[in-house]
Amino acid sequence: MSPTATRTWTDMKQTETQTRRSIPEGLWLRCPSCAQMIYRRQMESNQHVCPDCEHHFRIGASERIRQLADPDTFVPMFAELRAKDPLSFTDLKAYPDRIRAEQVKTGENEGCRAGEMFIKGRAVMVACLDLTFMMGSMGSVVGEMLTRAIEHATEKKLPLVISSCSGGARMQEAGLSLMQMAKTSAALAKFDNAGGLFISLLTDPTTGGVTASFAMLGDVIIAEPKALIGFAGPRVIRQTIRQDLPEGFQRSEFLREKGIVDRVVHRHQLRSEIARLIDYSGA
Secondary structure: OOHHHHHHHHHHHHHHHHHHHHOOOOOEEEOOOOOOEEEHHHHHHOOOEOOOOOOEOOOOHHHHHHHHOOOOOOEEEOOOOOOOOOOOOEOOOEHHHHHHHHHHHHOOOOOEEEEEEEEOOEEEEEEEEOOOOHHHOEOHHHHHHHHHHHHHHHHHOOOEEEEEEEOOEOHHHHHHHHHHHHHHHHHHHHHHHOOOOEEEEEEEEEOHHHHOOHHHOOOEEEEOOOOEEOOOOHHHHHHHHOOOOOOOOOEHHHHHHOOOOOEEOOHHHHHHHHHHHHHHHOO
């Protein structure tokens, strides 16, 4: 190879390297549903919905609140609560270390955010589970925040909206995590006896103890399109009952057909739908 050819090849490699470096990482992403490449900012400006196939990307609690609330109306509550380590639990790392790592990664203190806000001028109490924080798992703090949110809605006579997205109970807290199912359900029973309106929003995924407790106790249960909703995973169910399962049997559309979910609502319509339900109920 001649020196000229060597220099040309080297120049080409340098140019290619510089071009790659000039493209910011994460600028594009592939839709897991239609496999199209999407400009990230376009997807985010579309409320994290794919502009080609309408796939609803998973979002955190802060983004959920931003999408639902009237601008500058959300007032956070119970943010001072912090997880303890009563079992001194250690798996790949100690539980307190895992919590701190999640807080650094997500910028959130726990797997739930709660507070008062307005949705199209209607005052509501809202609680949103955060899938980005330990898969939205329900530990003692999440259960306590939900319970306090329910009790506050009861006291102030506010409609209650809970957005669920969770992998289930938090294994690091064992039985203490499972106790939150009963605690939140008991608080909702008192809220119902007081005549409160509870709108349960199920998003992808809503599974485990969350599904087995408060998520399915709504006066109206709405779900985002194609959200995975269930208690156990399909493989576990198939192995247990030893039968083939219907296609998409744990998706929101199938559950609506069976009467478990009342409505499947596109993310763009959630604010209007929740406001409409509040008006219908007279809450």
